[in-house]
Amino acid sequence: MQYRFINKIIIGIILSIIILAINIEFWKKSGVGFFVNPNNNKIMFIEKDLIEKGVDLKIDDRLIAIYNKKWEDVVNDWNFSRFEPNINEHIPITIDRNGSIIHLEIIKSAPSLDNQINKIVNIIISLCCIITGYKLSSKSFYEGIAPSGIGILWFGVGVVVGLHLFAGQGAVRLLITLEWIMITFLSPYFTIMHLFFPYRPESIFNIRKFENKGIYIFFTMNVFLLIFIWDYKENLLSIVAKLNIILPVFLLISFILSTLILFKAYKINNISHIRRQIRILISTYCMVICLWIVFLITPMYIFETPITSQINHIATILIPMSYMISGTAPDLYRFDKLFLIILSYIISFSIDIIFNITLFNILNKPIHENHIAASICIILLFHPILLLVRKYIPILKKENDYKYFNQAIIDLSKTLESDQLTRPIVTSLGKVFNNPSMGIYLRREIDDELLNCVYNDRMPNIPEKINLKDLNIFDDNADIMKILDFRNKIQRDISNNNNYASMLLYDPQITLLCPIYHPQYKLLGLIAVGRRNDLDPYRLQDIEELQKLINASSMAYGNSYLYTQKSIAERTVRELFSSLKNIQDITAKKIAREIHDEIINVNIKLNIETIQNLVGYIDDQFILDQLDLLLTGEKDTAYSLRMICESLHPSGIDDPLGFIPVLSNQIDQIRCIYKGIIDIVVINKIIPISTSIQHEIIRVVKEAVLNSIKHANATTITIEICYPNSNNSALRVIISDNGSPKQPVLNRPGHFGIRNMKERIYMIGGRIEIQSDINTGTRVSIFVPLNSGVSVEQPDLLGIYC
Numbered sequence: 001m002q003y004r005f006i007n008k009i010i011i012g013i014i015l016s017i018i019i020l021a022i023n024i025e026f027w028k029k030s031g032v033g034f035f036v037n038p039n040n041n042k043i044m045f046i047e048k049d050l051i052e053k054g055v056d057l058k059i060d061d062r063l064i065a066i067y068n069k070k071w072e073d074v075v076n077d078w079n080f081s082r083f084e085p086n087i088n089e090h091i092p093i094t095i096d097r098n099g100s101i102i103h104l105e106i107i108k109s110a111p112s113l114d115n116q117i118n119k120i121v122n123i124i125i126s127l128c129c130i131i132t133g134y135k136l137s138s139k140s141f142y143e144g145i146a147p148s149g150i151g152i153l154w155f156g157v158g159v160v161v162g163l164h165l166f167a168g169q170g171a172v173r174l175l176i177t178l179e180w181i182m183i184t185f186l187s188p189y190f191t192i193m194h195l196f197f198p199y200r201p202e203s204i205f206n207i208r209k210f211e212n213k214g215i216y217i218f219f220t221m222n223v224f225l226l227i228f229i230w231d232y233k234e235n236l237l238s239i240v241a242k243l244n245i246i247l248p249v250f251l252l253i254s255f256i257l258s259t260l261i262l263f264k265a266y267k268i269n270n271i272s273h274i275r276r277q278i279r280i281l282i283s284t285y286c287m288v289i290c291l292w293i294v295f296l297i298t299p300m301y302i303f304e305t306p307i308t309s310q311i312n313h314i315a316t317i318l319i320p321m322s323y324m325i326s327g328t329a330p331d332l333y334r335f336d337k338l339f340l341i342i343l344s345y346i347i348s349f350s351i352d353i354i355f356n357i358t359l360f361n362i363l364n365k366p367i368h369e370n371h372i373a374a375s376i377c378i379i380l381l382f383h384p385i386l387l388l389v390r391k392y393i394p395i396l397k398k399e400n401d402y403k404y405f406n407q408a409i410i411d412l413s414k415t416l417e418s419d420q421l422t423r424p425i426v427t428s429l430g431k432v433f434n435n436p437s438m439g440i441y442l443r444r445e446i447d448d449e450l451l452n453c454v455y456n457d458r459m460p461n462i463p464e465k466i467n468l469k470d471l472n473i474f475d476d477n478a479d480i481m482k483i484l485d486f487r488n489k490i491q492r493d494i495s496n497n498n499n500y501a502s503m504l505l506y507d508p509q510i511t512l513l514c515p516i517y518h519p520q521y522k523l524l525g526l527i528a529v530g531r532r533n534d535l536d537p538y539r540l541q542d543i544e545e546l547q548k549l550i551n552a553s554s555m556a557y558g559n560s561y562l563y564t565q566k567s568i569a570e571r572t573v574r575e576l577f578s579s580l581k582n583i584q585d586i587t588a589k590k591i592a593r594e595i596h597d598e599i600i601n602v603n604i605k606l607n608i609e610t611i612q613n614l615v616g617y618i619d620d621q622f623i624l625d626q627l628d629l630l631l632t633g634e635k636d637t638a639y640s641l642r643m644i645c646e647s648l649h650p651s652g653i654d655d656p657l658g659f660i661p662v663l664s665n666q667i668d669q670i671r672c673i674y675k676g677i678i679d680i681v682v683i684n685k686i687i688p689i690s691t692s693i694q695h696e697i698i699r700v701v702k703e704a705v706l707n708s709i710k711h712a713n714a715t716t717i718t719i720e721i722c723y724p725n726s727n728n729s730a731l732r733v734i735i736s737d738n739g740s741p742k743q744p745v746l747n748r749p750g751h752f753g754i755r756n757m758k759e760r761i762y763m764i765g766g767r768i769e770i771q772s773d774i775n776t777g778t779r780v781s782i783f784v785p786l787n788s789g790v791s792v793e794q795p796d797l798l799g800i801y802c
Contacts, residue, residue: 038237126162437530712739
């Protein structure tokens with residue numbers, strides 16, 4: 001192993017020295033200042049610098065000789081750069097201009113800045129590829145070791161790139177060979193390589209089989225082609241021209257296919273570090289693809305020439321750098337974030353540029369002729385496009401959006417139902433942390449000794465319940481705890497027989513444990529949060545913001561449990577009250593019937609008839625006066641008892657159509673003692689109403705009328721009864737007055753009138769609303785459903801007492 005490691009170092013050093021030596025030797029070399037059409041040897045382009053020097057060259061001049069050699073011999077030479085003279089020396093050329101042979105001389109000038117930048121970028125790319133090959137073939141990284149073929153590939157790419165610029169201006173046959181290798185060998189190998197690199201257990205390709213047989217197949221295919229190229233004597237420049245068009249296309253296709261393969265691997269892989277490696281590579285390929293489309297493909301399609309080649313070369317450096325970083329760096333978090341941020345800017349910039357180029361072409365205003373307007377449009381549109389890109393590609397957002405936590409805290413304060421508290425927690429965690437796996441445990445009852453799993457999202461291994469005794473670490477601790485800290489602190493206390501706690505302790509999907517803690521009831525619940533879907537670690541700021549949500553959740557669940565306890569107590573009291581009320585109604589009905597049937601109709605009626613019979617037989621005036629007083633007393637007693645019977649159980653209340661007559665009778669009794677006006681208005685057709693509903697509504701209406709008389713000094717009271725006109729509506733009773741209430745209509749200590757009104761209407765499934773104003777009077781609205789299919793919105797249990 002040590003021997004192989006030394007060999008790789010030696011190979012890398014030798015290749016680097018060779019590349020550097022060739023490019024240093026080639027550093028002072030430059031072009032001749034014009035370009036020749038490979039098909040007919042005619043000059044097709046002359047550089048501006050050559051024209052300024054007054055050289056008598058024209059477009060369509062056919063080149064015959066250069067460096068005192070035939071043009072064909074120069075092109076076919078293995079290194080024609082050796083014919084170039086030094087700077088400021090003359091270069092002899094011979095041209096054919098319309099049948100006339102002309103001999104000219106060109107002064108050799110120093111290389112241009114663009115040419116030198118290309119050389120520097122070329123050297124950097126080559127060295128990056130060689131270093132990447134060395135690193136990936138000699139260093140293991142977490143989930144596996146790169147196959148040796150990966151290192152060989154990158155060594156090969158480094159050599160090809162390092163020789164490419166030299167071959168372009170010094171050896172045409174070598175240039176053809178290098179570009180043919182890149183098209184037919186390196187590009188396919190580079191694409192297929194991603195089936196098993198980054199290394200992953202889900203690799204669907206046999207690595208060794210590919211390394212042993214794939215290379216030989218490609219090698220054999222290219223041997224015959226290379227022999228043909230080297231033996232081909234005529235028009236080598238035309239082959240170069242075709243390859244210069246084909247090569248970028250093949251490379252772009254290779255980048256796109258590599259991105260698709262990596263994306264598929266990213267979706268099926270579950271190992272954090274490998275997913276991050278893959279994501280860095282995908283980000284890099286997307287950057288290069290976008291830049292190539294903007295600066296190479298789009299300009300060639302619209303302007304028939306690329307904008308600049310330096311940007312494309314510089315962008316290509318990112319590829320070997322990303323492989324070296326993803327394959328060797330131990331912590332990829334910062335690199336991953338950096339690559340994603342850069343990718344969001346490059347995608348936005350690419351969309352911006354392409355949109356503006358297309359827009360200006362549609363308007364018949366070429367963008368290269370309207371620089372100022374185009375620049376303003378690009379600047380103004382960039383930020384909105386960036387926001388849209390980050391919105392619709394969540395993985396590209398720069399920072400976590402904690403506003404969802406704040407919204408969840410607000411939502412938690414709006415309800416006391418424990419079943420509704422889970423949704424804002426789950427939703428906010430999913431939006432802020434990119435849908436992590438999650439499990440939520442809660443007590444079903446306040447005295448329960450078990451935490452039951454009430455929500456489980458992609459955590460199949462967590463237990464359904466946990467004993468609170470095994471989580472006593474949270475008895476006095478409400479802070480979020482990382483799973484590693486939890487394991488270290490609780491591992492010794494877990495009983496060997498407790499499988500549930502052990503399942504929670506050793507579940508590999510859990511990253512954070514968030515206790516729902518209440519000072520009085522201790523641990524109310526537990527939220528187990530898994531890794532983020534974007535593989536980012538939970539940073540200190542994330543945990544601090546999450547702690548705020550957990551604190552709000554603890555308060556909400558604590559209040560929910562208190563509310564539940566109070567609700568149970570209130571429900572019990574209400575059930576007792578309902579039972580008592582039913583017993584009272586039955587007893588009152590029985591008492592009223594007994595008074596009416598036994599006392600009034602038997603005893604008092606017999607007394608009255610007896611007294612009336614005695615009056616006819618007695619002549620003494622004194623005795624007659626006493627009997628008359630006694631008769632009047634008996635009649636008054638009978639009337640009073642009838643009023644008591646009417647109060648206990650109004651006559652006609654058992655008739656489903658007796659609501660209006662009974663209510664009118666009750667109001668008539670009030671009119672006897674009230675000097676104001678009480679009107680009853682009936683709307684729609686009268687329909688049957690059950691006895692229990694009639695009885696409760698009459699009591700509430702009577703109470704409301706008496707309150708208007710007693711507390712508001714009203715002179716006019718209107719009772720509006722609106723029967724439902726369809727099966728989907730409810731009975732509506734409105735009691736309004738023109739009084740001036742002395743104080744707001746609220747529940748007051750020691751007073752139960754309003755509370756009893758609300759309770760009675762609530763128990764028959766209705767709703768009551770009370771509105772009071774010193775200028776407009778008081779309005780009591782009662783809504784009661786008469787059909788089982790109709791419901792009205794009722795206040796919660798606490799609302800009855802507010």
